[in-house]
Amino acid sequence: MRYLIALALRSAWNRRYTLSFTLLSIALATTLLVGVERLRHDVRESFSQSLSGTDLVVGARSSPVQLMLYAVFRIGEASQNMRWTSAQKISRHPAVAWSIPLSLGDSHHGFPVLGTSLDYFTHFRYGDRQLLRLKEGKPFEGVFDAVLGAEVARRLGYRLGQKIVLTHGSGALEGAAHGDKPFFVVGILAPTGTPVDRTVHLSLAGMEAVHLDWQGGAPLPGFSIPPELVRKFDLTPKAITAQLVGLKQRGDVFAMQRAIADEVDEPLMGVMPGVTLDQLWEVVGQGEQALLLVSWLVALVGLGGLVAVILASLDARRRELATLRSVGARPRELLVLLALEGVSVTVGGILSGVALLAALLFFGTPWIEAHYGIALNGLSLSRDDLLSLAKLLGWILLAGSVASLLPGLRAYRLSLIDGLTPRT
Amino acid sequence: MKSETVVDIKDLVFRWPRQSAVCLDLPELRLQRGEHAFLHGPSGCGKSTLLSLIGGVLVPGNGSIDLLGHDLRRLRSTQRDRLRADHIGFVFQQFNLVPYLPVIDNVLLPCRFSARRRERAQAGGASLRGEAERLLGHLDLARDLWLRPATDLSVGQQQRVAAARALIGHPELLIADEPTSALDAERQEAFLDLLLHEANAAGSTVLFVSHDRRLAHHFARDLALPLLNRTVAGGIPCAI
Numbered sequence: 223m224r225y226l227i228a229l230a231l232r233s234a235w236n237r238r239y240t241l242s243f244t245l246l247s248i249a250l251a252t253t254l255l256v257g258v259e260r261l262r263h264d265v266r267e268s269f270s271q272s273l274s275g276t277d278l279v280v281g282a283r284s285s286p287v288q289l290m291l292y293a294v295f296r297i298g299e300a301s302q303n304m305r306w307t308s309a310q311k312i313s314r315h316p317a318v319a320w321s322i323p324l325s326l327g328d329s330h331h332g333f334p335v336l337g338t339s340l341d342y343f344t345h346f347r348y349g350d351r352q353l354l355r356l357k358e359g360k361p362f363e364g365v366f367d368a369v370l371g372a373e374v375a376r377r378l379g380y381r382l383g384q385k386i387v388l389t390h391g392s393g394a395l396e397g398a399a400h401g402d403k404p405f406f407v408v409g410i411l412a413p414t415g416t417p418v419d420r421t422v423h424l425s426l427a428g429m430e431a432v433h434l435d436w437q438g439g440a441p442l443p444g445f446s447i448p449p450e451l452v453r454k455f456d457l458t459p460k461a462i463t464a465q466l467v468g469l470k471q472r473g474d475v476f477a478m479q480r481a482i483a484d485e486v487d488e489p490l491m492g493v494m495p496g497v498t499l500d501q502l503w504e505v506v507g508q509g510e511q512a513l514l515l516v517s518w519l520v521a522l523v524g525l526g527g528l529v530a531v532i533l534a535s536l537d538a539r540r541r542e543l544a545t546l547r548s549v550g551a552r553p554r555e556l557l558v559l560l561a562l563e564g565v566s567v568t569v570g571g572i573l574s575g576v577a578l579l580a581a582l583l584f585f586g587t588p589w590i591e592a593h594y595g596i597a598l599n600g601l602s603l604s605r606d607d608l609l610s611l612a613k614l615l616g617w618i619l620l621a622g623s624v625a626s627l628l629p630g631l632r633a634y635r636l637s638l639i640d641g642l643t644p645r646t
Numbered sequence: 647m648k649s650e651t652v653v654d655i656k657d658l659v660f661r662w663p664r665q666s667a668v669c670l671d672l673p674e675l676r677l678q679r680g681e682h683a684f685l686h687g688p689s690g691c692g693k694s695t696l697l698s699l700i701g702g703v704l705v706p707g708n709g710s711i712d713l714l715g716h717d718l719r720r721l722r723s724t725q726r727d728r729l730r731a732d733h734i735g736f737v738f739q740q741f742n743l744v745p746y747l748p749v750i751d752n753v754l755l756p757c758r759f760s761a762r763r764r765e766r767a768q769a770g771g772a773s774l775r776g777e778a779e780r781l782l783g784h785l786d787l788a789r790d791l792w793l794r795p796a797t798d799l800s801v802g803q804q805q806r807v808a809a810a811r812a813l814i815g816h817p818e819l820l821i822a823d824e825p826t827s828a829l830d831a832e833r834q835e836a837f838l839d840l841l842l843h844e845a846n847a848a849g850s851t852v853l854f855v856s857h858d859r860r861l862a863h864h865f866a867r868d869l870a871l872p873l874l875n876r877t878v879a880g881g882i883p884c885a886i
Contacts, residue, residue: 225758229747236746541741547703548738549811550731550759552724641703642736643694643823 226555230562237535244528245571251521252575252618257582258517259614262510263607269506270499272416273466275347277475278492280304280312280482281464286493287502293324293464294495295417296334300326303461308486312465315481317474320345322466325429325459328388328400333374335388335422337429337459345468348416358382359409362425365452368405369423372413382407386422388432400432403449427457467492521618524571525625532564532629536636540644543637553637557630564626565619572615572622652819652851653677653700657709660699669695671876672709675869679818682842682852684862687871693855696871697821700853701734702726714818731760735812735850737841739824742808743796750792753778753811763815781810784847785840802833809841816848823855838864 234241273279273294281289282302291297306323313321322345325337343361346354359382362369370380380386384407388400405424413419431452447455469478475494482492543556551559603611636644655675661668670692677683687693698704699711702718703726711718714733718726735756743752757764757774767777782792785806791799796807805825812820822841826834842864845852854865862868 232746542744545738545742545744546755547727548701548730548736549755550727550763552727554724555759641698642701642738643698 223558226559227562227566230559231566233559234563234566240531240535241567244524244531245567245574247524247527248521248568248571248618248622249574249578251517251524252572252615253579253582255514255517255521255618256576256611256614257579258510258513259610260579260583262514263610265510266503266507268415269503271349273347273495273499274349274351275345275468276466276495277469277472278467278478278482279464279495279498280309280467280490280492283489283491286491286498287505289464289491289493290495290498290502292326293466296326296336296421300463303463304465304490305461305488306459308488308490309462309465311486312467312482315478317469317471317478317481318467319470320468322346323426323459323462324464324466325426325462327463328390328429328432330374330386330388330422331378333371333420333422334417335424335429337424337426337462339426342423346418346466348414348418352414354414354418355412356409357412359407361409362423362428363408365425365428365431365457366403366405366449367408367425367428369409369411370407371411371419371421371423373419374422375407375410380407380410382410388422390436402446403432403452426459426462430457430459431455521621525568525622528564528567528622529625529628532560532626533632536560536629536632539633540636540640543633544640544642544644547637547640548642553634556637557627557634559630560633561623561626561630564629565623568619568622568626572618576615650679651676651712652679652681652714653853654712655700655709658699658706658711659708660695660704660706668877670699670706672696672874673876675874677819677851677853679851680846680849681867682845682865683854683867683869684865685853685855685869685871686857686859686862687875688857691871692875692877693857693871694823697823697853697855700819701736701821702730728760731756732762733818735814735817735820737805737808737812737820737822737825740801740804740828742811743799743804745795745797747796748793749782749787749796749799749807750775750778752796752807753782753814755811756814756817760815763817765815767815769816778810778814781813781844782807784844785810801828802837805829805837806840809837809844813844813848813850817850820845820848820850820852821855822852824857825854826856826861827858834861 279289279293281293282300282304284301288298288301292300309321309323312318320341322341323337323339326334328335340361343354343356348354356369357372359369368386374380385404386407387404390400405428411418431449434452434455435447467478469475479492479494482490546556546559547553653676655672657674658670658672659668660670685693685696695704699706699718700713702713702721702723705719713729716729718729721729743749744755747755754774757767764774767774770777772780779792783789787803787806787810791803796804799807805828808825812822820841825841826837829837838861842852852865854861
């Protein structure tokens with residue numbers, strides 16, 4: 223057997239110019255397949271880790287998925303707000319340990335602006351139940367204080383003390399700027415790999431202040447309140463977009479859902495983030511399923527090429543097969559020899575593919591993180607990651623081995639037909 | 647195993663699958679140990695078929711072939727493969743060598759597939775490589791060719807490498823199927839001399855097949871297959 227392996231390798235090496243292209247296509251297919259799988263895994267992970275430790279997300283009654291989209295991922299807009307009094311009633315409920323108000327709507331250079339309370343810094347958790355951490359500065363105190371997510375600060379090059387101007391809405395409307403009431407950066411958060419990185423955080427009072435002289439989405443004409451006077455007004459919000467709720471006992475979650483539906487006198491709902499994230503993933507994950515399918519097809523095309531190349535060479539090798547039989551090789555050994563040739567090319571392709579992917583990740587990870595905000599684990603793999611990687615590579619190898627059986631079987635048949643005298 | 651008869655054929659009848667005509671019908675053919683036999687006949691008279699039968703690649707429909715006392719018809723195909731690897735060396739007309747192996751590795755091929763040939767090659771206390779080099783030297787192959795790819799060699803040189811391969815490990819039977827027909831007359835003689843000399847030294851029985859009767863004088867025994875084969879005598883050629 224060991225000699226057959228050596229023989230197969232020499233034979234493959236002898237045909238290296240033709241086989242190198244097949245090897246390359248298998249390498250690229252491997253890169254694609256493993257790359258897509260890694261990306262899928264990392265995207266899913268950063269997706270499901272964007273919120274942790276929150277038992278309920280509360281908002282106006284609509285679709286739970288939509289509520290998650292804007293409350294957690296800042297995608298889309300709330301069709302309806304919830305009243306501040308309702309939020310306060312919920313936060314005073316005996317089962318509630320903590321709550322975080324979320325008020326969305328404005329933006330800054332395309333980054334969403336979030337009005338919230340200081341509870342955000344003490345109770346909001348992401349990933350593996352991690353709290354937010356300030357890289358620089360402190361949480362907001364004054365009305366015009368702002369705390370930046372890591373990516374906002376990095377992309378816009380902001381430091382502490384920077385003056386920033388908010389834009390009303392998502393920034394689609396020209397000139398709808400809150401230029402009269404600038405904010406000042408007092409803190410910058412450490413990176414989290416979640417939508418928090420792309421968020422500008424203000425106090426609810428600050429959010430209220432910029433909208434004092436606005437009504438119905440536009441400034442009141444001929445009426446403006448300068449920033450130094452805003453404190454004379456009541457800056458308690460009338461409404462917020464959503465509310466994150468943590469319970470004292472996780473088991474109370476269904477009772478709390480009922481309480482929100484029944485005891486508050488406006489149509490609200492409380493959704494469990496885990497369940498809804500899974501639903502959301504079903505939708506988002508479709509695209510990735512398709513991508514994975516295409517990657518497998520590419521891999522199959524590569525293996526098909528391998529089979530074609532080896533099969534095509536086989537007729538020219540009938541004399542060689544007969545020679546090997548005359549020195550004592552059994553037909554079964556010729557099958558193994560030809561199959562091993564295919565397997566060795568597959569193994570070579572897989573190894574080159576993994577090396578290529580490692581190089582791509584090494585150089586590409588910072589770029590992907592900077593441009594798409596997807597935190598890739600890159601080359602640092604956990605035990606589970608290695609296991610699933612090995613599994614995937616195993617599948618490719620298995621597919622390659624099965625494909626390689628085809629030329630092997632053909633060689634077996636030829637050697638039985640030809641015996642010692644090939645009829646070519 | 648110490649049988650004095652190397653090949654013993656009795657009442658052999660063979661026809662190719664899906665063909666009605668009988669290809670070979672041999673009442674008797676016997677080769678003694680150390681004998682050098684010349685088998686001749688026109689193409690299509692069943693020479694190659696007979697060699698495949700002796701080599702255990704084909705199985706006769708009727709009659710018996712004994713190789714060193716083993717009845718080939720009673721053996722399974724893997725056992726026949728083993729028997730061939732252990733006891734028979736082959737030289738063919740042309741393209742005998744595995745193109746991607748160096749000369750010396752081509753010579754050593756039988757030792758890779760047969761433990762017996764490997765042991766016998768080392769019997770004189772020599773290493774495998776040493777034995778291969780000894781044979782190549784005896785067959786007049788220049789030392790600087792030994793590590794070259796087989797395809798770098800001329801046809802005559804390739805045939806001598808094939809002879810060295812057939813003889814390594816002292817097989818009891820050397821089957822040569824038209825090994826000289828790709829060589830010119832002068833080289834034919836030289837090749838035959840070397841081959842037979844080394845076969846003698848190895849103690850191998852030689853069955854040499856050719857359509858060229860001029861070579862017969864090198865051999866003690868001259869066999870005309872058309873006279874032995876009752877089918878051909880009856881006028882039916884053995885077309886493969």
